[in-house]
Amino acid sequence: xxxxxxxxxxxxxxxxxxxxxxxxxxxxxxxxxxxxxxxxxxxxxxxxxxxxxxxxxxxxxxxxxxxxxxxxxxxxxxxxxxxxxxxxxxxxxxxxxxxxxxxxxxxxxxxxxxxxxxxxxxxxxxxxxxxxxxxxxxxxxxxxxxxxxxxxxxxxxxxxxxxxxxxxxxxxxxxxxxxxxxxxxxxxxxxxxxxxxxxxxxxxxxxxxxxxxxxxxxxxxxxxxxxxxxxxxxxxxxxxxxxxxxxxxxxxxxxxxxxxxxxxxxxxxxxxxxxxxxxxxxxxxxxxxxxxxxxxxxxxxxxxxxxxxxxxxxxxxxxxxxxxxxxxxxxx
Amino acid sequence: xxxxxxxxxxxxxxxxxxxxxxxxxxxxxxxxxxxxxxxxxxxxxxxxxxxxxxxxxxxxxxxxxxxxxxxxxxxxxxxxxxxxxxxxxxxxxxxxxxxxxxxxxxxxxxxxxxxxxxxxxxxxxxxxxxxxxxxxxxxxxxxxxxxxxxxxxxxxxxxxxxxxxxxxxxxxxxxxxxxxxxxxxxxxxxxxxxxxxxxxxxxxxxxxxxxxxxxxxxxxxxxxxxxxxxxxxxxxxxxxxxxxxxxxxxxxxxxxxxxxxxxxxxxxxxxxxxxxxxxxxxxxxxxxxxxxxxxxxxxxxxxxxxxxxxxxxxxxxxxxxxxxxxxxxxxx
Numbered sequence: 001x002x003x004x005x006x007x008x009x010x011x012x013x014x015x016x017x018x019x020x021x022x023x024x025x026x027x028x029x030x031x032x033x034x035x036x037x038x039x040x041x042x043x044x045x046x047x048x049x050x051x052x053x054x055x056x057x058x059x060x061x062x063x064x065x066x067x068x069x070x071x072x073x074x075x076x077x078x079x080x081x082x083x084x085x086x087x088x089x090x091x092x093x094x095x096x097x098x099x100x101x102x103x104x105x106x107x108x109x110x111x112x113x114x115x116x117x118x119x120x121x122x123x124x125x126x127x128x129x130x131x132x133x134x135x136x137x138x139x140x141x142x143x144x145x146x147x148x149x150x151x152x153x154x155x156x157x158x159x160x161x162x163x164x165x166x167x168x169x170x171x172x173x174x175x176x177x178x179x180x181x182x183x184x185x186x187x188x189x190x191x192x193x194x195x196x197x198x199x200x201x202x203x204x205x206x207x208x209x210x211x212x213x214x215x216x217x218x219x220x221x222x223x224x225x226x227x228x229x230x231x232x233x234x235x236x237x238x239x240x241x242x243x244x245x246x247x248x249x250x251x252x253x254x255x256x257x258x259x260x261x262x263x264x265x266x267x268x269x270x271x272x273x274x275x276x277x278x279x280x281x282x283x284x285x286x287x288x289x290x291x292x293x294x295x296x297x298x299x300x301x302x303x304x305x306x307x308x309x310x311x312x313x314x315x316x317x318x319x320x321x322x323x324x325x326x327x328x329x330x331x332x
Numbered sequence: 333x334x335x336x337x338x339x340x341x342x343x344x345x346x347x348x349x350x351x352x353x354x355x356x357x358x359x360x361x362x363x364x365x366x367x368x369x370x371x372x373x374x375x376x377x378x379x380x381x382x383x384x385x386x387x388x389x390x391x392x393x394x395x396x397x398x399x400x401x402x403x404x405x406x407x408x409x410x411x412x413x414x415x416x417x418x419x420x421x422x423x424x425x426x427x428x429x430x431x432x433x434x435x436x437x438x439x440x441x442x443x444x445x446x447x448x449x450x451x452x453x454x455x456x457x458x459x460x461x462x463x464x465x466x467x468x469x470x471x472x473x474x475x476x477x478x479x480x481x482x483x484x485x486x487x488x489x490x491x492x493x494x495x496x497x498x499x500x501x502x503x504x505x506x507x508x509x510x511x512x513x514x515x516x517x518x519x520x521x522x523x524x525x526x527x528x529x530x531x532x533x534x535x536x537x538x539x540x541x542x543x544x545x546x547x548x549x550x551x552x553x554x555x556x557x558x559x560x561x562x563x564x565x566x567x568x569x570x571x572x573x574x575x576x577x578x579x580x581x582x583x584x585x586x587x588x589x590x591x592x593x594x595x596x597x598x599x600x601x602x603x604x605x606x607x608x609x610x611x612x613x614x615x616x617x618x619x620x621x622x623x624x625x626x627x628x629x630x631x632x633x634x635x636x637x638x639x640x641x642x643x644x645x646x647x648x649x650x651x652x653x654x655x656x657x658x659x660x661x662x663x664x
Contacts (some may be wrong), residue, residue: 030564031376031411031551032472037374042369043368050458051424053631092381092465122379127383128463137469147364147366268392
């Protein structure tokens with residue numbers, strides 16, 4: 001506990017967070033919020049936390065940290081075909097928190113909340129006794145029964161991803177080793193692009209209606225395309241073949257891979273893309289792409305769900321197939 | 333990070349938490365849950381986290397910690413007049429977590445979830461980089477528009493509390509100073525009672541229907557009766573007078589106060605009661621008590637909402653009135 005007197009939790013909430021409160025949150029003066037579901041809709045609920053030093057760098061801009069905490073949750077909401085309705089925040093602060101940090105965090109959270117159309121409904125502020133932890137529970141809604149599930153792809157479905165893959169993983173790698181040869185080959189715009197993608201996930205909420213119409217299964221890519229595709233096809237009987245050349249790369253990522261070809265593996269296995277990975281029936285492929293285009297979200301068809309028991313196979317023109325085994329154990 | 337290989341997050345979830353999953357949680361195989369609202373109902377949402385070494389003792393039984401994390405949230409749900417529908421869990425584990433601890437935690441969480449009729453809908457498991465943090469977002473529902481708010485009491489309303497006040501605060505005090513004179517005067521059953529009340533909050537979900545019918549305002553008592561009553565009547569124009577002799581004490585707390593009269597202040601200001609504090613119109617007093625009795629929840633009328641600007645006054649037969657100023661600053 002810090003020695004200097006600090007504002008009470010009530011004072012902090014009134015000053016920094018009450019301005020973000022949405023309808024039903026009663027100005028954060030109550031211990032709970034009410035949410036009026038749209039008639040004929042189901043709620044969609046998800047919770048993800050980010051921790052300083054684990055999911056982000058403690059010296060990242062506070063506004064970027066706030067945006068990431070909200071965006072990674074809304075990425076899950078979007079992947080289920082849902083529209084965002086609101087979120088609850090659990091903010092666990094280290095002993096050394098400052099009002100300047102908190103003010104910038106709240107300002108960034110408010111901006112992200114407005115940009116993403118997702119008001120604050122409530123939450124809790126506690127001392128963490130360690131690093132900061134920012135936990136968000138996001139609430140969305142879908143027409144009754146329409147939630148798009150993760151593991152429901154069928155053999156023959158086409159595998160699609162939105163946007164570009166690997167930028168955030170390259171941004172993280174550059175942050176950890178800024179003097180690497182491939183980094184020195186990138187121009188400033190490319191370096192800025194991959195840094196921005198790492199710091200500022202963009203949840204693909206605009207794609208949700210197209211997923212509702214066409215996707216047979218969907219999830220967001222948060223732990224790397226290869227690992228997440230394996231999670232989409234658990235158990236036995238279904239596998240996937242992916243054409244590596246079809247995996248969409250940004251100009252920046254393509255340059256990095258030309259300089260150092262092994263970086264394609266970073267792009268395929270690194271995390272934090274927050275793009276949508278989904279499957280559509282073969283006959284819906286073009287209609288899905290057209291609906292996604294109309295929503296302003298580029299999507300690429302990268303492979304096919306096949307019968308089989310192994311992990312997804314990544315096929316290349318230039319060398320042997322790539323397989324990325326999912327580890328059964330991790331240093332959790 | 334621990335040196336020994338640990339099960340992956342997916343393996344932990346499948347082993348410990350998937351058995352707790354409710355309808356819509358899809359066996360925790362997806363990144364989000366769906367919840368079908370009852371027709372004509374609003375959702376009620378609340379989030380509270382507990383942190384090891386701050387809100388509980390790290391060596392408390394893991395099953396008790398799990399129960400507390402869920403119960404403190406359902407106490408808020410109950411205070412709003414809502415029925416529990418489900419919860420999401422954010423579990424941030426210290427580096428030194430063990431599978432034995434996690435197994436006992438999950439077992440206790442499952443038992444609490446069944447006892448309280450509130451299934452697990454989803455969540456997230458992360459490394460905390462510090463002490464354990466257990467964050468819960470609880471979801472309840474009330475008939476449309478019927479949520480009972482915190483600050484809506486009217487002058488003249490009677491102030492009521494459920495159960496008994498002060499047991500948990502005395503249990504905590506005993507845990508911190510087990511050799512205090514007043515503790516040595518308690519018999520084993522009384523010591524067991526106050527320990528149990530500290531470790532195992534009992535959310536008053538059974539009282540929710542009576543609150544919906546009769547309460548003009550309600551909240552749960554989590555930060556102490558005196559401070560929470562002040563929060564119920566913010567701003568100017570309304571205050572309260574409480575008859576200290578009417579504040580319900582358990583047999584154990586009454587004994588402690590007889591031994592050491594100043595402990596009444598601990599009972600009135602200590603936290604963790606998780607009882608319901610509410611107001612009812614004077615003409616509804618008896619009907620509310622009858623409805624609460626029928627629900628198996630004892631309630632006591634302890635005072636009245638008056639016009640005035642000061643903090644609530646606690647009136648005693650034996651000495652001057654007590655006032656407990658709410659601090660404007662705290663060592664947050």
